[in-house]
Amino acid sequence: GENVEQHPSTLSVQEGDSAVIKCTYSDSASNYFPWYKQELGKRPQLIIDIRSNVGEKKDQRIAVTLNKTAKHFSLHITETQPEDSAVYFCAAPSPGYSSASKIIFGSGTRLSIRP
Amino acid sequence: GAGVSQSPSNKVTEKGKDVELRCDPISGHTALYWYRQSLGQGLEFLIYFQGNSAPDKSGLPSDRFSAERTGGSVSTLTIQRTQQEDSAVYLCASSSQGGQFFGPGTRLTVL
Numbered sequence: 001g002e003n004v005e006q007h008p009s010t011l012s013v014q015e016g017d018s019a020v021i022k023c024t025y026s027d028s029a030s031n032y033f034p035w036y037k038q039e040l041g042k043r044p045q046l047i048i049d050i051r052s053n054v055g056e057k058k059d060q061r062i063a064v065t066l067n068k069t070a071k072h073f074s075l076h077i078t079e080t081q082p083e084d085s086a087v088y089f090c091a092a093p094s095p096g097y098s099s100a101s102k103i104i105f106g107s108g109t110r111l112s113i114r115p
Numbered sequence: 116g117a118g119v120s121q122s123p124s125n126k127v128t129e130k131g132k133d134v135e136l137r138c139d140p141i142s143g144h145t146a147l148y149w150y151r152q153s154l155g156q157g158l159e160f161l162i163y164f165q166g167n168s169a170p171d172k173s174g175l176p177s178d179r180f181s182a183e184r185t186g187g188s189v190s191t192l193t194i195q196r197t198q199q200e201d202s203a204v205y206l207c208a209s210s211s212q213g214g215q216f217f218g219p220g221t222r223l224t225v226l
Contacts, residue, residue: 034215036214043206043218044206044217046213046214046215046216049213089157089158101146101163101165101210102148102171104160105157105158105160106157
């Protein structure tokens with residue numbers, strides 16, 4: 001079945017620097033890749049997603065890139081701020097399901113922003 | 116508009132008791148999901164409902180767990196004969212064509 005691997009599990013960056021989180025997937029038919037942010041004690045929230053017909057998508061300080069050939073996608077956060085500290089989860093569709101239906105989550109990356 | 120709501124927000128129960136957790140999805144969302152999240156851990160898929168199709172129950176950890184969705188809207192997750200290892204936050208999410216929107220979760224503590 002689909003396997004979504006996420007790296008690193010923890011990441012600490014200096015405020016103002018960039019952070020990059022990477023995920024790989026195994027099903028070449030996967031065509032939808034969302035990213036979620038979960039602050040301590042809060043629910044996961046969708047922050048950005050990308051479909052397989054584009055290679056990059058940006059929304060202010062966050063961007064996601066997709067490499068379909070290599071089957072990996074990455075979350076990029078620029079000019080990091082203290083409020084970016086959270087756990088980030090990537091996800092990809094489960095085999096046999098259409099995009100944006102049943103998805104499998106990565107194991108999460110705990111991002112800490114150092115002041 | 117209103118987001119996904121869940122009740123209760125917290126539930127403390129004794130080992131062996133049954134519990135029911137409720138989820139109200141966003142109006143018009145055809146898909147509904149249940150996940151379990153233990154402290155500091157990731158999101159464990161439990162069950163997925165899509166419209167009138169048979170639910171995908173592949174994530175339910177044992178036959179003590181069951182869920183139903185009435186009228187294509189509200190869903191109830193039932194855990195029978197609760198065990199201490201069932202203690203976790205149970206999250207519900209709903210979606211339409213895009214990403215999933217999560218509820219605030221129910222924190223279940225089994226003593």
